[in-house]
Amino acid sequence: MRADAKPLSLRINGREVLVPCGISVAAALALAAPLGLTRHSLQGGSRAPFCGMGVCHECRVEIDGLRMLACQTTCAEGMKIFTDSLKTSSGGGSSAHSFSPFSKV
Amino acid sequence: MTNQCDVLIIGAGPAGLRAAHAAAASGARIVLVDDNPVPGGQIWRDGPGVKLPPVARGLRATVESLPNVQILTGTRVVASAGKNAERALLLENRTAGWVQHFDKLILCTGARELLLPLPGWTLAGVTGAGALQALIKSGLPVRGQRIVVAGTGPLLLAAAAAARHAGAEVVCVAEAATWLTVLGFAAALPRWPSKLGAAGALGLGAFAAYRAGAQVVEILGDDQVAAVRLRLGSVETELACDRVAIGFGLVPNTELGQLLGVALNPADAIAVNAAQQTCLPHVYAAGECTGIGGNELAQVEGTIAGLMATSMEAGDARIGAVQPELRRRAHWQAFAIRVAAAFPPPPLARQLPRADSLVCRCEDVPYAALAACDNWVQAKLETRCGMGACQGRVCGAATRFLFGWNPTAPRHLLAPARLATLAARPISIN
Amino acid sequence: MTRLPGALVRLRDTHLAPLGHLMPTPDILIIGAGIVGAACAAALAGVGLRVHVLDARLPAATAAGMGHLVVMDEDPAELSLSAASLRIWRSWMPKLDAGCAWVDCGTLWLAANDADMQVAQAKACRLQAHGVVCQLLDAAQVAHAEPALRPGLAGGLRVPGDAAVYAPRVARWLLQQHAGLVSVEAAEVVAIDKDDVLLRDGTRRSAAAMVLAAGVASRHLCPELPLREKKGHLIITDRYPGTVQHQLVELGYGASAHQTSGSSVAFNVQPRPTGQLLIGSSRQFDTEDLAPEPEMLRAVLERALDWLPGLGGLNALRTWTGLRAATPDGLPLIGRHPTRQNLWLALGHEGLGITTAPGTAALLAALIQGAPPPFDGSPFAPARFALAA
Numbered sequence: 001m002r003a004d005a006k007p008l009s010l011r012i013n014g015r016e017v018l019v020p021c022g023i024s025v026a027a028a029l030a031l032a033a034p035l036g037l038t039r040h041s042l043q044g045g046s047r048a049p050f051c052g053m054g055v056c057h058e059c060r061v062e063i064d065g066l067r068m069l070a071c072q073t074t075c076a077e078g079m080k081i082f083t084d085s086l087k088t089s090s091g092g093g094s095s096a097h098s099f100s101p102f103s104k105v
Numbered sequence: 106m107t108n109q110c111d112v113l114i115i116g117a118g119p120a121g122l123r124a125a126h127a128a129a130a131s132g133a134r135i136v137l138v139d140d141n142p143v144p145g146g147q148i149w150r151d152g153p154g155v156k157l158p159p160v161a162r163g164l165r166a167t168v169e170s171l172p173n174v175q176i177l178t179g180t181r182v183v184a185s186a187g188k189n190a191e192r193a194l195l196l197e198n199r200t201a202g203w204v205q206h207f208d209k210l211i212l213c214t215g216a217r218e219l220l221l222p223l224p225g226w227t228l229a230g231v232t233g234a235g236a237l238q239a240l241i242k243s244g245l246p247v248r249g250q251r252i253v254v255a256g257t258g259p260l261l262l263a264a265a266a267a268a269r270h271a272g273a274e275v276v277c278v279a280e281a282a283t284w285l286t287v288l289g290f291a292a293a294l295p296r297w298p299s300k301l302g303a304a305g306a307l308g309l310g311a312f313a314a315y316r317a318g319a320q321v322v323e324i325l326g327d328d329q330v331a332a333v334r335l336r337l338g339s340v341e342t343e344l345a346c347d348r349v350a351i352g353f354g355l356v357p358n359t360e361l362g363q364l365l366g367v368a369l370n371p372a373d374a375i376a377v378n379a380a381q382q383t384c385l386p387h388v389y390a391a392g393e394c395t396g397i398g399g400n401e402l403a404q405v406e407g408t409i410a411g412l413m414a415t416s417m418e419a420g421d422a423r424i425g426a427v428q429p430e431l432r433r434r435a436h437w438q439a440f441a442i443r444v445a446a447a448f449p450p451p452p453l454a455r456q457l458p459r460a461d462s463l464v465c466r467c468e469d470v471p472y473a474a475l476a477a478c479d480n481w482v483q484a485k486l487e488t489r490c491g492m493g494a495c496q497g498r499v500c501g502a503a504t505r506f507l508f509g510w511n512p513t514a515p516r517h518l519l520a521p522a523r524l525a526t527l528a529a530r531p532i533s534i535n
Numbered sequence: 536m537t538r539l540p541g542a543l544v545r546l547r548d549t550h551l552a553p554l555g556h557l558m559p560t561p562d563i564l565i566i567g568a569g570i571v572g573a574a575c576a577a578a579l580a581g582v583g584l585r586v587h588v589l590d591a592r593l594p595a596a597t598a599a600g601m602g603h604l605v606v607m608d609e610d611p612a613e614l615s616l617s618a619a620s621l622r623i624w625r626s627w628m629p630k631l632d633a634g635c636a637w638v639d640c641g642t643l644w645l646a647a648n649d650a651d652m653q654v655a656q657a658k659a660c661r662l663q664a665h666g667v668v669c670q671l672l673d674a675a676q677v678a679h680a681e682p683a684l685r686p687g688l689a690g691g692l693r694v695p696g697d698a699a700v701y702a703p704r705v706a707r708w709l710l711q712q713h714a715g716l717v718s719v720e721a722a723e724v725v726a727i728d729k730d731d732v733l734l735r736d737g738t739r740r741s742a743a744a745m746v747l748a749a750g751v752a753s754r755h756l757c758p759e760l761p762l763r764e765k766k767g768h769l770i771i772t773d774r775y776p777g778t779v780q781h782q783l784v785e786l787g788y789g790a791s792a793h794q795t796s797g798s799s800v801a802f803n804v805q806p807r808p809t810g811q812l813l814i815g816s817s818r819q820f821d822t823e824d825l826a827p828e829p830e831m832l833r834a835v836l837e838r839a840l841d842w843l844p845g846l847g848g849l850n851a852l853r854t855w856t857g858l859r860a861a862t863p864d865g866l867p868l869i870g871r872h873p874t875r876q877n878l879w880l881a882l883g884h885e886g887l888g889i890t891t892a893p894g895t896a897a898l899l900a901a902l903i904q905g906a907p908p909p910f911d912g913s914p915f916a917p918a919r920f921a922l923a924a
Binding site: 022023027060 | 143152231232233237243493494532
């Protein structure tokens with residue numbers, strides 16, 4: 001169904017990333033940066049997907065303007081994903097995102 | 106969007122798919138809802154990193170082809186929408202929210218992992234054991250990574266096998282149960298030949314790394330996993346690794362049932378009678394939300410629930426189908442009892458969290474703050490434990506194990522839901 | 536020395552004398568450890584009285600409410616009570632612990648049109664006459680202050696001295712302020728008699744004076760009280776810091792609040808220090824069913840999204856309800872019960888109990904001691920109603 005499919009182009013924190021068709025956003029984040037960080041906790045710890053099945057909400061990120069679970073969302077062409085959605089005003093998708101999973105904050 | 110159906114099935118894993126299949130023969134209008142992107146549940150989770158067994162592919166294709174079954178994936182139940190016993194649930198998917206009305210309801214909500222706190226468990230790279238499997242199936246790259254799998258129960262072997270298959274190096278499978286327990290369990294497997302075969306296939310690959318009576322007591326790392334401290338008897342060693350997958354067994358997902366008012370059994374699973382019927386006559390339940398029992402048992406229960414939820418007149422040819430299913434159910438129930446007895450969460454896990462180990466991961470509430478509380482309600486009010494996005498699903502089960510607390514019954518909302526969904530409005534994003 | 540039977544339970548961290556030398560018969564018994572009862576305990580202990588607080592641990596308005604500290608001005612008595620209370624709140628503020636979650640958000644009263652703007656101007660005059668700082672904002676200033684609001688509003692009135700707190704923790708803090716004089720017992724009072732109260736377990740507690748501060752539950756103890764339940768719904772979101780800066784309230788809120796029948800909703804949103812938004816409000820009469828009702832939630836959120844149209848995509852985490860204890864004239868009952876001996880009342884605050892708890896307590900403490908009241912307490916005198924016990 002997808003092995004020969006064209007890769008998808010996503011934007012993760014504003015940066016273009018090419019990922020295989022059919023993978024989850026959680027997997028795409030891990031392809032884009034080691035461990036696929038999703039958010040910082042209240043005390044500042046880096047967090048990544050944990051339960052893998054929509055229970056723990058550690059992987060909630062902003063996908064096309066909505067806060068959603070990376071582990072239960074399949075990548076789609078042109079998706080705009082922002083990690084650390086809890087630090088932004090969100091709801092808008094256009095807010096400034098200072099966080100990048102590619103560097104430690 | 107407002108929808109009516111005869112049978113609403115929540116959860117499209119083995120139980121839900123079988124229930125839909127069995128109920129469909131009656132001609133009833135069936136809606137099958139699942140919050141994952143594709144049907145299959147966890148054990149049959151489809152994705153680029155997995156090749157599903159033929160039975161799963163066949164069943165899914167059959168159900169997908171049934172004209173009277175509508176499958177709604179990526180769809181979550183966020184609340185009960187019924188007032189005065191009206192039969193309705195509030196559902197939400199990526200683009201909309203709506204009220205789904207039904208006549209009969211079959212709960213196939215499955216189970217989640219029991220995830221227990223220990224020092225370092227919030228580091229990036231730590232996942233549940235089943236979680237690691239699920240993430241790999243959905244395309245998580247693990248090739249070349251060193252992985253420690255720890256906890257207890259047969260799921261550890263499955264997680265290790267999935268990791269190896271995806272190109273990871275399984276450094277260690279640390280099973281908390283003793284060799285005596287593990288071998289005793291294995292010795293009983295010939296009664297369930299398919300399980301024996303599966304265990305053999307999984308076990309052989311991981312045999313060299315398998316340690317019984319072993320427990321990860323701390324996960325080390327700065328911001329991400331670097332190593333684990335492994336206790337084997339009285340000896341502690343440090344093992345370097347990139348990921349840790351920890352599972353202490355499964356917890357039935359009973360929250361939706363409880364919200365609707367169904368009773369639980371002594372094992373804190375949804376109580377059902379021989380017809381898979383709950384204490385609410387129009388609500389049935391099947392699969393692991395009624396008790397941890399594995400895929401085969403879930404399928405049999407799903408079939409029975411699907412048959413029983415669609416009224417059978419005298420002379421209905423399907424009546425003959427029920428008896429053999431009841432016998433098969435008894436066979437697999439015996440297996441479930443074996444698993445539960447052999448692999449309880451280890452008592453040592455109660456002593457692992459330190460004062461500053463976070464127990465509530467959503468609100469960053471440390472162990473010490475909770476240890477100063479008397480019960481779950483007080484903890485919620487005073488520490489914000491359980492007040493975050495997971496609705497206490499993780500820390501509720503953890504504090505039940507650690508402190509013996511009884512989490513309060515789930516309340517509105519069952520899961521985070523968009524304001525637009527509650528307002529019955531379309532979403533508009535700036 | 537009278538040894539109190541039954542289990543004395545203290546709130547955690549509250550210092551309490553060991554069971555061996557329990558306090559003698561207290562001077563005051565307070566029924567209800569919500570924000571009003573706790574404030575009364577602190578005020579009475581503050582003048583050296585021994586206070587014993589009985590609390591049934593029932594879900595009540597202190598835990599259910601928004602914790603908005605707001606000067607209300609439509610009634611002169613309400614204005615003097617809430618303004619006096621805000622001054623006391625300000626004096627507490629530096630001492631509150633972090634769990635009390637004080638937010639200096641102020642209130643922004645919103646005007647949709649010119650008629651609302653005239654209401655805002657009248658409100659500004661009344662507040663300023665009473666010494667409450669406030670500023671009228673024009674359309675552009677409101678849009679600048681709160682960009683998430685829908686465009687085209689007429690303006691608003693900013694009251695910077697208003698604030699928000701997490702009331703259950705403030706109640707706990709208040710009970711800890713005079714720990715040597717205040718004891719707290721988890722026990723349900725089932726009857727109030729002439730000189731004492733009867734508990735669920737059959738034992739009794741007595742004191743020279745008793746204060747009833749049990750909110751809506753007070754009616755079960757004193758059926759003659761003219762209290763009606765007004766149910767309210769609230770919704771809290773996940774964390775979206777910076778979305779809203781002020782407690783936002785529509786100027787039509789007063790109309791909803793003062794309605795005496797039917798159900799109504801009004802726009803009221805509070806930014807919590809966590810970045811969460813707490814969204815209200817609704818009022819329904821004469822129901823004690825605490826279950827959230829989908830239709831009321833829908834009405835509250837439709838109203839909220841009318842004012843904040845871009846927020847429909849925000850995730851709500853929880854909804855809940857609470858019961859306000861409303862009196863026929865909308866003012867609380869503060870003072871001596873006209874017919875029951877030794878019984879004082881501090882209840883019927885409807886939606887304003889958290890704001891007015893300090894003023895209520897100051898007034899009641901003065902009345903009990905026979906000291907001059909801090910402001911005119913006559914509008915709140917329970918004797919304004921015929922209360923035959």
